Amino acid sequence: MIKNKVSLITLGCSKNLVDSEMLMRQFTENGYIVENDPARINSEIVIINTCGFIGDAKEESINMILEVAELKKQHKVKNLYVMGCLSQRYLKELQIEIPEVDQFYGKFNWNELLRDMGKVYHKELATDRILTTPGHYAYLKIAEGCNRMCAYCSIPIITGRYQSRSIESIEEEVRKLVSQGVKEFQVIAQDLTYYGYDLYKHFALPELVERISDIPGVKWIRLHYGYPSQFPYDLLRVMRERDNVCNYMDIALQHISDRMLKQMRRHITKAETYELIERIRQEVPGIHLRTTLMVGHPGETEEDFAELIEFTQKVRFERMGAFAYSEEEGTYSAKHYEDNIPAEIKQERLDRLMRIQEKIASEINEAKIDQTYQVIIDRKEDNYYIGRTQFDSPEVDPEVLIPADLPLEIGEFYKVKIKEAQAFDLYGRVLF
Missing domain, CATH: 3.80.30.20 (tm_1862 like domain)
Structure with a gap:
């Protein structure tokens, strides 16, 4: 458990992600180190931004809260805070069922968390964020x-x-x-x-x-x-x-x-x-x-x-x-x-x-085989660069896999000719 370090775990949709990114920026302004990896929690403070939309999402949120609550019992986490849609909707029930949580916040009052910790919420940074997506x-x-x-x-x-x-x-x-x-x-x-x-x-x-x-x-x-x-x-x-x-x-x-x-x-x-x-x-x-x-x-x-x-x-x-x-x-x-x-x-x-x-x-x-598209490169995995066309949103749509035999820049655009297609992926070559 590292002092002055915050783990912020985001569950649910990209709208929640934006809230988390804004809160992370506020914490860094208050002198904290922040991270957002739920698989590696070694912070004294953990904040879980929950989803309460459908049954599976609620179950995932509750399981994550219980998992971190157990770490708190083992003195591996000092403070546990919960925010987001689930606690907005089920505040009273959660307070009774999971008393290990130090404080619950809803969808819109998460900035009070900083004040309750004796820290400052910087209004001038209200639209500032620490991106958890690739920087492009x-x-x-x-x-x-x-x-x-x-x-x-x-x-x-x-x-x-x-x-x-x-x-x-x-x-x-x-x-x-x-x-x-x-x-x-x-x-x-x-x-x-x-x-x-x-x-x-x-x-x-x-x-x-x-x-x-x-x-x-x-x-x-x-x-x-x-x-x-x-x-x-x-x-x-x-x-x-x-x-x-x-x-x-x-x-x-x-x-x-x-x-x-x-x-x-x-x-x-x-x-x-x-x-x-x-x-x-x-x-x-x-x-x-x-x-x-x-x-x-x-x-x-x-x-x-x-x-x-x-x-x-x-x-x-x-x-x-x-x-x-x-x-x-x-x-x-x-x-x-x-x-x-x-x-x-x-x-x-x-x-x-x-x-x-x-x-x-x-x-x-x-039907896209032999067609040429502008592709933005998101990342490199093993022997491929992974990119997307304008028709593909991150995480939910098909990706374009390009052999990594030539160096490409992450976040840059390239013209790519499609050579092979599957149901949910395309394979192509960069045209220089």
């Missing part, structure tokens, strides 16, 4: 909360109403990150589509993206977690006109059956969903769409699932993930519907859906 890319959180109130989702319960950051504060953060060497920005929020409405009385995402793209040094902007209803179509013009705005959109659709969309309270119909996708692809040729689909929501029939299969086969998403419904207490679905689909049927549907998507992904990747 960063996540850029533009809002908190969500106003959509989908039937199955606990996020609004945890984070509350939508709160946009001002365009000016986001620009300031981007300029700081560019000065540190960041070239690529993953723009994130629970719902990008709604951005700006609470501040400016109109959906301001297109304006925000334009202004970020104007900042010298911003090479790639990639957009995550759009919502299909009330989609700001002017964003497509921005994508089309700006070379540094990636032709990529992550937009969770969840289902296609009108009956299920209504039960899920998604505020969109099957016909409108098809029209949205068609318009996006017409206005931004070559765009890669990532979506997330759900199986096993209460009431999903075989007919509903068949529609989802047909939708997946027709639309042929370039990127797709899926998950089985998990009942979350306090949500509309938990209050009004019985979780009546057996776990084995949920799993069978999920497996079938992903088998279809794997075939689609393989075919899409195979």
Whole structure:
């Protein structure tokens, strides 16, 4: 156990990661050494930034808290603090069940941790961060909360109403990150589509993206977690006109059956969903769409699932993930519907859906053979450099593997010709 050293363990989504990076910067300003490796804890202070979104994530967070609590019992850790979504939602229960934790903080009051330790929270560093990603890319959180109130989702319960950051504060953060060497920005929020409405009385995402793209040094902007209803179509013009705005959109659709969309309270119909996708692809040729689909929501029939299969086969998403419904207490679905689909049927549907998507992904990747793409290099592993095209977000999308027979610079862009393709990876050669 090393004194004046903090281990900050981040669980869950990239939005949590941004909070952790901001807190780490505050600790360094207060004279602490910080690290973020959960596999190697040798600090006197451990902070766990938790996720409380779905059952598996909650279980992972609780297990990590219990693991560190055991280290504290063994006097290998002096202080244990917990913050984030799980403690925001279950504060009282956690205080009773895990008394080894010195203090719990929620999603929005983690800056009080410093004050409770007798340290200073530096407001002038509110947008400063210590990046835990490779230095050439960063996540850029533009809002908190969500106003959509989908039937199955606990996020609004945890984070509350939508709160946009001002365009000016986001620009300031981007300029700081560019000065540190960041070239690529993953723009994130629970719902990008709604951005700006609470501040400016109109959906301001297109304006925000334009202004970020104007900042010298911003090479790639990639957009995550759009919502299909009330989609700001002017964003497509921005994508089309700006070379540094990636032709990529992550937009969770969840289902296609009108009956299920209504039960899920998604505020969109099957016909409108098809029209949205068609318009996006017409206005931004070559765009890669990532979506997330759900199986096993209460009431999903075989007919509903068949529609989802047909939708997946027709639309042929370039990127797709899926998950089985998990009942979350306090949500509309938990209050009004019985979780009546057996776990084995949920799993069978999920497996079938992903088998279809794997075939689609393989075919899409195979079509890239002999094509040339701009690739940014993330890292080197064994005999390969690992990179991504503009169509690939870190950690969730395919990567490009390039033989390490010639030296390449991490964080630099290269033209790469694709030579081989698999379902979730591409293999290529740099063109000098």
